[in-house]
Amino acid sequence: MTIVAIVGAGITGLSAAQALLQCSEGIQVHIYEKSRGIGGRVATRRIEGCIVDHGAQNIKTTEPAFVNLLLEELDTADLVPIVAPVRLWRANGEILPPDPRHEAISKYAYRYGLTTLAKLLLARLPKEWIALHLETPVARLAEEGEEVVLKDGEGRELMRADFAVLTAPLPQAASLLAESALWMRGTQQTLDRVRALREVEYVPCLSVLLGYGPGLPEPPAYALLAEDRSETLLWLAFEHLKAPERAPHGESLLVAQWGPAMSRVCFEEAEAMVVGRTLNELKRLFGETYERPLWVQVKRWRYSQPRGMMPFEMINPPAVDSLIYVAGDGTRPEGGRIHQAYLSGLETAEAILARIGGHNVA
Incomplete structure (x- = not known):
């Protein structure tokens, strides 16, 4: 029996488990x-009768393996295409026509939130061979002989495994490895991996969720993307256009995600300031109607998306012969996309299977 411990129940972790x-x-x-639910940055909240994706916003890819998973392997009953376009907007409020090149790639969401994808992946795992430990953070790792020991924040042993897979954003994986370096078989090699992981920068994101009563004008698009990426508001998505179930009849639902620069500057600011600035920007762009939502919530993503990448083989070099693998969207091109997180899980599973003599991942 080979035991694999996966740290993180996001798309990468679930994908790796499925493939193994x-x-x-x-x-x-x-x-x-460590949290109460699965999915990681594929995150959905229910607020005042509304269903809102406050992390990843949609699924958009032509990658064959992921498209096959989405349309052929998983249940498609609640998978819905997003028909309305994404359009660019300028600082003066001008909204540009849809770009046919971008609209040629289909966009999808799930009727009851993107976390449905994580739930469908989990449902495929055979219950007799999988154990999910929620609200159980791993604080330290140790390599003892041919085993990896996982410990909690108080130094208590959680389990022993033949391999461990870290799927947190790369800066968090780096911190965990740095904390564990003295207990690794190759301390210097571990520190070299930590340095490589820290070379990948992740940008933060302030995600502001707003619910509106009846009376808002018809949205000009499913989402608006700022042409100037330095704008305070980078992405504005009208969530109620994804499916009728997303908001009570007649109500509107908006996700306003700040750009990386302003998110970094204001990340620790009080919620009232973040909300106030968001409402001022919406009023400037769309008029006073958007200044009066029924409710507002703010979600802070410290590690929203990677800028750049560190290839899988560079942070998991075969020569190191470590029992610990690092995976995630930061090890793939176009990091920050759901399908890249999924493919990273497959890549990690294939590396482990190669060492234990299992079948290759299709």
């Missing part, structure tokens, strides 16, 4: 997640 359990018998997988 589908491609080889005799594997048991334990997934440790």
Whole structure:
């Protein structure tokens, strides 16, 4: 029996678990997640009768393996195409026509939120070979002989495994490895991996969720993307256009995500300031109607998207022969996209299967 511990129940962790359990018998997988739910940055909230995606906003890719997963392998009952376009807007309020090149790639969402994707992936895992540990953060790792020991914040042993997979954003994976370096078989090699991981910058994002009563004008698009990426508001998505179930009849739902520069400057600011500035920007762009939402919430993503990448083989070099793998969208081109997180999980599973003599990931 080969035991694999996966730290993080986001799309990468669930993808790796799926590939390991589908491609080889005799594997048991334990997934440790510090939060109360699964999905990671594929996150959905229910607020005042509304359903809102406040992390990743939609699924958009032509990557064959992921398209096949989405349309052929998983249940499509609640998968909905996003028909309305994404349009660019300028600081003066001008909204540009849709770009046919971008609209040629289909966009999808789930009727009851993008976390449905994570739930569908989890549902595919055989219950007898998978254990999910929610609200169980892993604070330190140690390599003892041919085992990886996982410990909590008080130094208590959580479990022992043959391999461990870290799927947190790369800066968080770097911190965990740095904290664990003295207990690794190759301390210097571990510190070299930490330095490589820290070379990948992640940008923060302030995501402001707003619910409006009846009376808003018809939105000009599913979403508006700022032409100037230095604008305070970078992405404005009308969530109620994804599916009728997203908001009570007649109400509107808006996700206003700040750009990286202003998110970094204001990340620790009080919620009232973030909300006030968001409402001022919406009023400037669309008029006074947008200044009076029924409710507002703010979600802060410290590690929203990677800027650049660190290839999988550079942070998991075969020569190191470590029992610990680092995975996630930061190890793939076009990081920050759901399908890249999924593909990173497959890549990690394939590396582990190669070492234990399992089948290759299709």
